[in-house]
Amino acid sequence: MMRRISYIRTSPEVWEQIMKRMIRLNGLVLKPEEARDILRYLSANNGLAPEETKPVFWEAEHRLFRDQTDKIPADALQHTCNYCHTIGRVLTQRRTRDDYEKLINMHLGLFPGAENTLRPRRPSRLQEAAPVAYSAPTGSNPAVVPAAAPAVPVRTDGKYPADVAIEYLSKAQPLITPEWTAWKAMMRTPKLEGKWLLTGYQQGKGRVFGTVTIERGTAPDEFISKTEIEYATSGASLTLTGKGILYTGYSWRGRSTGPKSAAPPADPGTNPSEWREALFVSRDANTLDGRWFWGGYEEFGIDAHLVRIGSQPLLAGISAYSLQSPSTSEIRAYGANFPADLKPGDFDLGTGISVKRIVKRTPSVATLEVDVSPKLGVGIRDISLGRSAAERAFAVYDKIAYIKILPDASMARLGGTIAAKQYAQFEAIAYAAGPDGKNQTADDVPLGPVTAHWGMEEFVSTPDDDDIKFVGSMNDSGLFTPNMEGPNPARKKQSNNYPTNNWGDVWVTASYDGAGGSSMKARSYLVVTIPIYVKYDQPEVDQ
Template structure:
């Protein structure tokens, strides 16, 4: 039902998850939001005082969390609200009852649509009681007092009465565990009132500080490193125009423009068209930096990690590529803001020439001596330090990233697109003491193989999809029954992902695991 609602009402507009309509709209002032809540919500949520309502005023959530709440009110309780009013209310609540930056740090992968993340939140009981139906991040991205967590337990049981008969519920007295053990735990771990939130409200920065030039660095799985400059211009209260000029390591341009909306002083949501492709930015903007993820509107798996520093801040973000082989020459690009001075890569690394230098990028040619000390070292540019460079003699191991992933069949005339598998080959080496260290992402030859005997018997390699040998991008098969398969089953599969890296004539292999699953029918803003 939620997916149907999102398609019908498109409430994700404001969040940089789909169409740019609402993200470009200037938010209304707080009085308008209070009026809307009073007229549209107060029939069920009693007023408790000035700008305070039952249930509503006793929770704190991210913008995506408040959007999902309003969507649930529409689908389950018949709330009638316009797109414009929904945008206004979400903006107001996310600003007034949001989360402090430190309260979102451990679960931002869910907001950023990094859906192949293996979660490490909470205890085993938390994972069984809360994270067996949705991500562990969803409750971790909201705050409530004990009474509200108790209300949430009762809501779950009332809305999904078969819950107690499902796996990891029918083997225990689920309701009593939820009320007597989980409610106190959630109230302690995720309380409504916190020092982090009160401190943030007092010291929330002015949004005008975000205007200016931002130097950015990033990396896209199955593609390469990217760098460039993003220009941010004020367009109204908490709204901005965005222009990007950049390039991938292979020279392909990364240029685009769009608009952004800032929630709660740091939650940056932007809609940007890059090379004609609609993309979203979900970033944390704080202390002269923006960090998070940028991904395609209709394919959130096609995304890149994004890190930017504001002009004048004096920040060395990264070096691309971030490794060099002892005894070789290569070109390196330092990315950051207010870059000046000479680059220093440590003993055994000589800067042969400076190819170009701007405040955002310094491109140099370096030579690593054959006896340069191996390992990961810090680098500097003038008085700036940041980023790191790996020096290696030989690749010892190759790891496939992500180690475990899910792609999904789709298309074939249906409404749900395919979800690709996208992979990197990460090289590792060893220092003189035998301690492993990360070298970096290297080119590889890619293939897939059956994960187990059943996958081999079912010919999953043949039917589940195709791996691009040079890129590490896997395109799943079509959705729907396949008459060529046993019992006309669909094109799901269970595969090994194999990367082969050539290190000076030595072939090293790494393996990952990919499930090719069915369509992702339920795709809420927070999974």
């Protein structure tokens, strides 16, 4: 048993951070290859079980949330542990009660400001005027001594927030759990070598299909990957090669690079020359789920779902998000092992929809001419090819009833001088009214993204601050690019005569030209704020 280390189990990221702190504060000297070995050792021996990681995998996937309150399992962690970092860091660890005490002490010792949140001594509300007394305890001149402020608890039960958090964590996230004991006994590196079929989605760019070929690397838990993808809407394709490390028998961290372009692309959401990967391997080692991400704040990403390609035909999905009833159109079906004698009747899109003709075919893409009968019920459908099915692959609809912007609120960060810009991507999603024929009800059916005209409108919070002139700009594909950070001399002075930053909050608007000259409109709320100057990230875990 090692003091501290043996009483902690956590994710590769937190172990990496702990090592960095030892280097930074305690004079630990490590070669990079030693650090890598230690990280793998700790993740294998003091890691988390798949069941413990799964609900918090969004932390490794670097997902952005505008609000994490819905991720907080108990009130005990609210307004305490989520104040300075994501709640993900708190949920991806297991300790003994004694070690949770030490974790709190580490916070209080290293970051004095933590006391205000964890063990506040000063009342958080206005103090009443305290009676004063003259006192001269050492016999010298008397001085004014205010009476000691009574401890004013921030909680009605009088307990310190830190103690309530320790109480909760030592019960809900103990060091020893049945999940970990069971996983540790059967943990091994699954055989990931082979070809995988990708079904993915990138906000603003739509559906992505492709293959990932995984080969063995130099160590048993190291892999080499080649990713070939196609964006179904634009037809743009990308090829990246990379390396991945599998921690704790199920947790992939990788990094892939593509061809370096001379100049950065005009749209930073396209053509990443490098992305990072966090993938979760299923228990049967036949699927991988996670996110490939890039950007100054990892705000760009592809939600990736990989399925092992065997010898049977596999269907990943189709290019169309929805088919109108009635209509005839050409769509592309993506998958693997499409047979040479692929026939229209091999595809099943449900009653009333027939494949008339296979226009073109390769082993992984088939162009189908599809005929949709009149008066089909509105709803989401699956599509199958032989024994393989793509669930919830497309919608059938009568007409577009309205559009909605997703996400319905977002955040961007100013940057470009010393900090990175945090972009915000929006999508206009069309909806059909659903079986009840009424708009904005629970049975409405999403029909996929549509091309819209984008703009911004003032969100009136501060009179005359003219936010839309300063915060940044929207392009015609729903991407918001924030302005520079730092004071802008052209912006109205504050009362202290300094110019202000380009921050602000605005409405993002989209309008869509519907059938018969109708114009549908939607809006979303965008906050444009300052950069994060201190960033938590452990990119070393994927190298």
